[in-house]
Amino acid sequence: MVAGETIVGSTGRSRADVGIRDGRIAALGTELDPAGAEVLDATGCLVLPGAIDAHVHPIHAEDLGSTSEAAAFGGVTTLLHHICVEPGQGLLDALQAAREEGAGASRLDFGLQARLTEVPRRLDELPAAVGMGVRSFKPFTTYRSRGIMTKDGDLFRAMERISALGGLTLVHAENGAVIDVLEAHFREQGGVSAEDYPLTRPPEAEADAVNRVAEVAGLAGAPLYIVHISCAEALDAVVRARARGQKVYAETCSHYLTLTADEAMPNFGTKAKIAPPLRTTHDRDTLWLAVRDRRVDLVASDHSAFSEEAKTSPTVNALDVGFGAPGTETMLLLLHHVARWGVVGKRRSRSTSPMESIASNPPRADR
Ligand SMILES: [Zn+2]
Structure with a gap:
């Protein structure tokens, strides 16, 4: 039993104790009898429902076990892992391996989502993947040099097939062709600094891809989920597709709601290199408003952790x-804390950033 706490749920706050039996909530109330129960005193604390992080990558320095540990420390109780299926690798093989790894190592409930590449040879694998319980598949409109960019025709075929199977197409939407040219341009100049990295993946490239992918999904009659929306223009493209009557889900991430390129890139360097990149205060505030009015359906972390060395090598x-x-x-903590500190809805009028607010006002449960 967890006693003496304030429960925060979807309808507000209330005072109650939580009775737990066999790992599940068995009773809620102010007069629960603690006889025979182990009692955790949570006076002064808030008790929240466990969060679902619908977008994590158990790769690089991590696996399904370590990702679940980090998530559990942050109040997440269910993860949806994006499983990398490399070109040439079997979709079902990759999913089966991940399922086995997770069954042994994960400390949390989890589901799997599959990266979708090489669409023509994958189409026949999709029904069996859905049969395994995997219903979301993620093609990319960028990363041609890594061999994982999907052409529009293949995107169309994949969306039709996935939709017919009752699944959902998740898309990483940035205009990869334009980004390739920009990257090549910077390479010719000798490279790019962390501060200038966002210039290689401009918001227009993201908005264009979201718009195009949404139009293709409309043609395919398929529902669509856009992962990690980072900017106002991309959100606009989602809103336009919805106005046409399409089912389009919008995800943003905790970092786009808390960090901006101006602040983060000089401070954190390439540690803050993500794609799409961090944007402006206008984008950050627009996304907060969109979380509030539900134009954004959900916030995820897009967790993808490298070793420190891999992200900061000076060479x-x-x-x-x-x-x-x-x-x-940090996802849940940041969302609750920044929202409580009143960033939501204010535009460029504050003198300190959300991150500075957090640094100077560490979270306290009784605040
Ligand atoms: Zn991701």
Whole structure:
């Protein structure tokens, strides 16, 4: 039994004790009899429902076990892992391996989502993947050099098939062709600094891809889920597709709600190299408002943790550093804390950033 706490649920706050039996909530109330129960005194604490982090990558420095540990420390109780299926690798083989790894190592409930590449040879594997319980598949409209970019025709075929199977297509939407040209341009100049890295993946490239992918999904009659929306223009493209009557889900991430390129890139360097990149205060505030009014359906972490060395090696330029940053451990804390400190809805009128607010006002349960 967890006693003496304030429970925060979808309808507000209330005071109650929580009775737990066999790992499940068995009773809620102010007069629960603690006889025979182990009692955890949570006076002064808030008790929240466990969060679902619908977008994590158990790769690089991590596996399904360590990702679940980080998530558990952050109040997450269920994870949806994005499983990397490399070109040439079997989709079902990759999913089966991940399921076995997770069954042995994960400390949390989890589900799997599959990266979708090489669409023509994958289509026949999709029904069996759905049969395994995997219903979300994620093609990319970028990363041609890594061999994982999907052409529009293949995207269309994949969306039709996935939709017919009752699944959902998740898309990493950035215009990869334009980004390739920008990257090549910077490479010719000798590389790019961390501060200039966001210039290689501009918001227009993201918005264009979201718009195009949404139009293709409309043609395919398929529902669509856009992962990690980072900017106002991309959100606009989702809103336009919804106005046409399409089912389009919008995800943003905790880092786009708390960090901006201006602040983070000079401070954190390539550790803050993610894709899409961090954007502006306008984008951050627009996304907060969209979380509030539900234009954004959910917030995830896009957790993708490298070793410190891999993200900070001084010998490489920012173009050669991998994409991704950790986040599942801090996602829930950041969302609650920044929201409570009144960032939501204010536009450029504050003198301190959310991150500075957090640093100077560490979270206290009784505040
Ligand atoms: Zn991701």
